[in-house]
Amino acid sequence: MSTPNDPDEQGAFEPPAAAWPPPPPPGWGVPHQPGYAPYQYVPPPPPHPAASTSLTLGLISLIGGMLCYVPILMAPYALIHGRRTVREIDAEPGRWSGRESASAGYILGIIGTVILALGILVTVGVVTLLVVMDA
Template identity: 45%
Template sequence: MSYSEPPPPPPQYGAPVPPAGGVPQKNNGKAIWSLVLGIVSVVCGCSILAGIPAIILGNMAKKEIDAGQGTGRGMAQAGYILGIIGVVLGVLWIILYATGVLEFSGSASTS
């Protein structure tokens, strides 16, 4: 190590340098709604009523994200898949109810 070289200059003070690339993109609103409706279609009892809009919004959001309108492709894909699962569960429930495997009497009695 040579002592004849001057030390490096101190860091400059002032306003921080903004990150390169400008303003980050926002999440696509349709992707968020697709995910929310997909979760509702699987968790709650309204599988077909929430699953079909989740599928439609997820598909629309994926197309918009591919065109550069926002981010959130993973949310759109998850909402799309959960919507499909919700619709399948709803159709399965309707088939089981129609064939008599599931029966609801409307009373709270278990005996």
């Protein structure tokens, strides 16, 4: 008994069926889409040099202020420094990063300045009360 692909049989030899279809001829398939540039890595902008400074000032003023009240005097400076840094970063968003650190320093400066103002008011009130009661 002979098979259809038997070379002894008189006739054309048929190759076995391929497991995958043959590749398409050149020029077929998805055409190149014009207008799309290949992906290029763009590094992030560097952090603003004053962003970490404002965060550090805000942290020192709050944490140090809770411990010995003298470092809380840096809170207004942290507020001013942090706000200026946030404005500089917002003015050129592609040039600088670090807005999160600058904003955190600004917010910590606000909190520290409020605590400082309340502390001054309480101190003035206590001193005034003591002077009035002593007289």
